Amino acid sequence: MSITSPYAALKIRDYRYFISARFCITLAIQIQAVVVSWQVYEIxxxxxxxxxxxxxxxIPSIGVSLYAGxxxxxxxxxxxxxxxxGTLLLCSLCLLFFTLEPGQFFISYGVIPIYTIxxxxxxxxxxxxxALFAFMPQLVPRELYSNAITWNSTLWETASLSGPPLGGLLYxxxxxxxxxxxxxxxVLSGLLLAFAVSNKPLPPSTSDEGMVEKIKEGLRFVYNNxxxxxxISLDLFAVLFGGAVALLPIFxxxxLHVGKVGLGFLRAAPGVGAxxxxxxxxxxxxxxNAGKLLFYCVGGFGVCMILFGLSTSFWISMFLLMMSGVFDCVSVIIRSTLLQTLTPENMKGRVSAVNHIFIGSSNEIGMFESGVTARLFGVVRSVIIGGCLTLTVVGVTSWFSKSLRRLQRVE
Structure with a gap:
């Protein structure tokens, strides 16, 4: 197998099953996100x-992250x-049950049953x-990490692209x-595909310390690097302040006056660019110039959010969201490759958990922040303020982090 081939990682059977499972699950999550957001907004x-x-x-995702790592x-x-x-499958079944006649009783309580699920x-x-972050590098040789991460991002973006319009059209x-x-x-398809991936042994541990000390070890690794x-700090604040996805149903x-189907296409636009x-x-x-590129792309993401907030044209808004996806994709690939290549195998779970607290949950907290600022300042102002704060974070981080700014290669 040539490691220089753009398709090298795809020639590995277990990796193909892995990214196919993740594709199905991500597609399901994206469909669910559109349907849930519109359902809650209608209520x-x-x-x-x-x-x-x-x-x-x-809240629960952050609460369990360090232990999960x-x-x-x-x-x-x-x-x-x-x-x-399997748990996600049960949650999806519950959301479906709430829409059927026997489950209508639960919706009499408003959105509380939906929030519970x-x-x-x-x-x-x-x-x-x-677990996903730590499992993927066990499926490919180290020299294919970058290629595997890029394909993983490609399939993830494809699902992110397909899911929102599909959810909007279906609804x-x-x-x-x-x-x-x-x-x-x-989700059921993703579960079956995950079953087909071979079991892999855990990397050997380098210490016999207890759980608390091992968690601290992961925290120290991130803090000292x-x-x-x-x-991850740069992405944390960019996602926290710069995301307008939570407010797309209102836009x-x-x-923009485009309804449910238009909402699906707006949700898909960042995925198209990515x-x-x-x-x-x-x-x-x-x-x-990986470091400088990272700063430029996060800054570009912030500019797109500001212009999106000002736009009243559906097509201009679509283009700006698509460009935000272009910039975000570069940021994600650089950060993910850095984490995979710099983290020891037996610490990937813990380091990924810290990254999840910084990045993964910042999407959800960013949704809450968008809702609060929209209530206080209005929908358009909240998006513009978020974009401006993103640019501020880029400037401050660039000033203080010379090592990241000077980074040449991610591998």
């Missing part, structure tokens, strides 16, 4: 309720993945994130029950 007509969706997932380093990672995907799924996603034309049924079938710490309804960029990077990997 409440309140922007804060959309932000609370993110908070309902972020420890578990991913001491328990077979495939077992964790199967258990978590999202809370449970947040626990599962808190455990599955470090808009066939109804909420059909949309949630599709969600269930995709200034490049890793700066990269689709009251500003997919195109990921496919480009598969064939043209980043060779130099």
């Amino acid at each position: 409440t007509k309140d922007p804060l309720s959309l932000g609370l969706i993110g908070l309902a997932e972020a 420890h578990v991913a380093d001491v328990v077979q990672r495939k077992k964790i993945i199967l258990l978590c995907v 999202i809370f449970i799924s947040g626990i599962a996603r808190g455990f599955i994130t470090p 808009g034309f066939f109804g909420i029950s059909v949309a949630y049924t599709t969600d269930v079938l995709l 200034k490049i890793v710490l700066s990269a 689709a309804d009251t500003i 997919l195109l960029m990921a496919l480009y990077l598969v064939h043209h990997p980043i060779k130099k």
Whole structure:
């Protein structure tokens, strides 16, 4: 196998099953996110309720992350993945049940049953994130890490691209029950594909310390590695302040006037840009100036958010969201490759958990922040303020993190 081939990682059977499973699960999550957000908005007509969706997932996800990272380093990672995907399947079945006649009783309580299911799924996603991060490098040789990460991002972006419009179309034309049924079938497919991946032994531990000390070891590794710490801090605040995804139902309804189907396309637009960029990077990997490129791309993301907030044209808004995906994709690939190459095998679960607290949960907390600022300042102002804060974070981080700014290669 030529390690210089853009398709080298795809020639490995277990890796193909792994990314196919993740594709199905991500597609399901994206469909579910669109349907849940529109369903909650239809029930409440309140922007804060959309932000609370993110908070309902972020609280349990953050709460279990450090312990989940420890578990991913001491328990077979495939077992964790199967258990978590099984839990996500049960959550999807519950959301479907709420739309059927026997489950209508639960919706009489408003959005509380929906938030409860999202809370449970947040626990599962808190455990599955470090397990997936730590399991993937066990499936490919070290020299293929960058190629595998880029393909993983490509499939993830494809699912992110396909899921929102598919969710919007299913909900808009066939109804909420059909949309949630599709969600269930995709999660089930992901579970079956995950079963097909071979079991891999855990990397040998370098110490016999207890759980608390091992968690501290992972925290110390991130804190002492200034490049890793700066990269994930940069993304944390950019995602926290710069995301407008939580407010897209309001933009689709009251500003752009494009309805449920339009919402699906707006949600998909960042994925379009990210997919195109990921496919480009598969064939043209980043060779130099990785640090400066990271700062430029996060700054570009912030500019796109400011202009999106000012736009009243559906097509201009679509283009700006697509460009935000282009910039975000580069940032994700640089950061993910840095984490995989700089982290020892027996610490990947714990380091991934710290990264998840910084990055993964910041998406959900960012949703809550968007809902609160939209309530206080208005929808448009909240997006513009978020973009400005993102640019401020880029400037401050660039000033203080000379090691990241001078970084040439990510490998």
